[in-house]
Amino acid sequence: MARYLIRRVVMLVGIVFVISVGAFYLIHLLPGDPAVVILGTGDSPQNRAILFKELGLNKPIWDQYFIWMRNILHGNLGTSFISQTSVAGTIRAALPIDLELIVLSQILAFATAIPAAMRSARKPDGPLDRVLGATSFTLLSIPPFIIIVLLVLFIAIKLQIPHTGPSSYVSFSSDWIGNLESLALPAFTLAIASFVVYYRVLRSDLIATLQEEFITLARSKGLSSRRIMWRHAFRPSSVALLGTAGVNIGGLLASGFVVQYLLAIPGLGYTLISAIAQSDYLLVQGIVLVVSVGVIVINFLFDFIINLVDPRISRE
Amino acid sequence: MSDRLLEVRDLATTFATAGGPLPAVGGVSFDLNQNETLGIVGESGSGKTVLSRTIMGLQPRTNVTVSGSARLNGFEVVGASEEAKRGIWGTEVAMVFQDPMTSLNPVMRIGKQIDEVLRVRLGMDKAAAKARAIELLELVGIPSPVERYRAYPGQLSGGMRQRVVIAIALACSPKLLMADEPTTGLDVTIQAQILNLLDRLKSQLQMSVILVTHDLGVVATRTSRIIVMYAGRVVETGSTRDVFQNHRMPYTRALLESSPKVASHSHTRLQAIPGRPPNLMKLTAGCAFAPRCAYATERCHRERPELTAAEGPGHAFACWNPLPTTRGAS
Ligand SMILES: Nc1ncnc2c1ncn2[C@@H]1O[C@H](COP(=O)(O)OP(=O)(O)O)[C@@H](O)[C@H]1O
Ligand code: SF4
Ligand SMILES: [Mg+2]
DSSP states (O other): OHHHHHHHHHHHHHHHHHHHHHHHHHHHHSSSOHHHHHHGGGOOHHHHHHHHHHHTTTSOHHHHHHHHHHHHHTTOOOBOTTTOSBHHHHHHHHHHHHHHHHHHHHHHHHHHHHHHHHHHHHSTTSHHHHHHHHHHHHHHTSOHHHHHHHHIIIIIIISOOTTOSTTOOOOTTTOHHHHHHHHHHHHHHHHHHHHHHHHHHHHHHHHHHHTSHHHHHHHHTTOOHHHIIIIIIHHHHOHHHHHHHHHHHHHHHHHHHHHHHHHTOOSHHHHHHHHHHTTOHHHHHHHHHHHHHHHHHHHHHHHHHHHHHOTHHHHO | OOOEEEEEEEEEEEEEETTEEEEEEEEEEEEEETTOEEEEEOOTTSSHHHHHHHHTTOSOSSSEEEEEEEEETTEEOTTOOHHHHHTTBTTTEEEEOSOTTTSSOTTSOHHHHHHHHHHHHHOOOHHHHHHHHHHHHHHTTOSSHHHHTTOOGGGSOHHHHHHHHHHHHHTTOOSEEEEESTTTTSOHHHHHHHHHHHHHHHHHHTOEEEEEESOHHHHTTTOSEEEEEETTEEEEEEEHHHHHHSOOSHHHHHHHHTOHHHHHHTTOOOOOOSSOOOOGGGOOSSOTTGGGOTTOOHHHHHSOOOOEEOSSTTOEEOOSSOOOOOTTTO
16 A cells, blocks of 8 residues: 555656646747746837746746746745736635535435435346436436526526526525535536446446355345445445545536636636636646646545545555 | 254245346255255355355345245244344354345454454453454464454455455354355465455354365365256255265356366366356256256256155266266265
């Protein structure tokens, strides 16, 4: 386990390094002078002087990278010359909304997918399994942005439920109930996409596990079906589920961005799209970096949980 | 005392498969007394596993039909609900499975797998269950049981895993222990150790044992009676002595000649049984062994022989052209 962990952490550091180089290089990839790219509409002789001093733009590119990296390690992602605010501060304000959306949607998705998959696996091809299979297949074919539009039309506009319509985001600190209401529809939308995937993956793994000899042995001990399902079948069947969940986080963030944009919820997605619209590339760079590293770290965490769940993996 | 523990009558198990009904066990009857050890032998595919699972009601829950009767200590297993059967599993009858590589939960510590049955079935508290589990590990001969308690199955050898499976089976002191090819997947030296362990536990714990195997050598010295199975039916049964020395059914002899242990003792050459096991979905009206039998006559293909009594106590065989008896000859 320890050796496995060390290997994984080394890999994680390597990947984060590559990502950081990519994010750093983003500015240089855009056509034109990097200073012009960064300053955008804030181009003025004073700003240019500050920028050159801060980023060492007249130094070799690797020195620029190390200066940039050192700043980042101090929590400094630069100051946007367009909005005159610190990039780190902007991200810190937006990020919790994304996290909340993800956590809410994942709680919803797991809390529904796990019992549904268990019931399906208990009697594969039974009536319930067929209904759930057809439902999940239908949901799978509707993209999230359609679902959110339908939900908003029906719940926010037709039923006039407060805080659920576009541009009605309420912050957690001002009114937590209102906040939950304003995130309910987007969280639900994201949960649907996750539910479908989790349900299908777990169902087929549970069906396979329930055929195993150790399940028959567990039965022969006189344990209840419920106990066999939760204590014996669930854990060895959840490896692919966790792996899928880890990979799913990336897609979830992307869907979250679209939903945020549609409902004007000021999370990272909304912020990113506005930053692109305003050519605020320093902010774009910061968000790209934070999101990519975040996805990698979440994947790493899921990988780690998988190892706790199934000790066979790190032993091999 | 020869109290009856198990009565099996006309027990039949049929699976509904995509290709039609598959009669895996067809009309088996026998009795088992307390403290007795019975051997069930037969080639692979002859229905031994299905029979032993049907006896304890552990067949798959779907696509299977069971008829006849299996009374275990007064409890009718056939037709009983899963919930009712849970009441006898572990406490009245327990099973040691064939392959210790797949019969333990790979992601649960072995101690927990023993604990669980003590806590759920006997209502022990955590500490008592743990203490008892360690005792059981010791009983089945696992060295340093306190440390092994925390091991995962993957950290143990096949022989050690099978000892854990035995410990689980013994946890609630069952009256009947079913051992379904308990040594088939193991090295030869380990095989003997496990069989000796089962012998010792049987007398120590006053259990009846059904020892299932494809190798007659395994049951030679350990059982009082033997049932020989072919194509889901009993084709010969009797005292272990009669089955070994006075068998009348050609298939029993073929089985003996194919057993490495028995054959090497008698200096005959080890012979695989010629031909292939029958397709259970295409059984004819005749003797199922006929296509492979050197003694087969026209009648064998037409009519199925029923079990008929031979001279020895409880000795019976199903064959139209039995081998000559050797009783009294030597
Ligand atoms: N769940 C099942 N569904 C369909 N056929 C089965 C099932 N289990 C066993 N069988 C069939 O029953 C027959 C007897 O199998 P089994 O009892 O495992 O033989 P043995 O233990 O003597 O090797 C085999 O032909 C096998 O294919
Ligand atoms: S009945 Fe005929 S075919 Fe069957 S074992 Fe006896 S001699 Fe052989
Ligand atoms: Mg078998």
